[in-house]
Amino acid sequence: MSENTAENIFIEWKRKSEEIAHHFKNRDRKSAKEPMVYFFQQFLKTIYLVNGMQPSDATDYKSDLKAFKHLPVNAIERLSFIEDQPDHYQSYIQLSELFSEWEKKSVILKKRGT
Template sequence: MNNLDITAASLMAEWESIQRQLEPLFRARDFKSTNQWMEKGINLFLQFLYLTNDETFIPHNQITLNQFPFKPVNLEERLGFIKSRPGLYHSYRQLSELMIEQEKQFVKGNIVKKSSRT
């Protein structure tokens, strides 16, 4: 495993931890408490997105996400929805799907990088 793989595995493990915090909060309809955990999840997703695309993540950076070659479909619209309504269960589900899709993009990016080296 290289450093990127280790970092990606660490981010995914942290996401699982955040999910374990969020699910009971959504079941209890404790929407105020979910915002803090959703912000952590959003930040984590952005870190993963930048890592996948060999960029350095800087919080609150105004970089356009469309420039990344390895990203989920309709990323800006979906992320905009999540950020504007972090307390909704649908936002949580959308963020979960983005993490799954980004994990696939990470694997795809690794394959492309390896094939370009040979």
């Protein structure tokens, strides 16, 4: 079940990420901020789920992630950057890369049964 939830989040990101990119293309950072914050939280959920944990409110996600076995490369640093500046285009690029990398890794982990 948790894989399905993570998979659903990946699907939702693919459907909505173009809309966020459109906001940035139009230099509308204000409109981009809310969906960026939402997908930042959704991405955190996928990390918890892939690691077999239920996401709590994830307010202390940095210390939680330190204990997880499976993470994207430099996850805490990259997520901190996005969290601090969700309305910046570079944060969108970073979140896009994280979603892409993490989806690939989660598929591999699922196949291994890890």
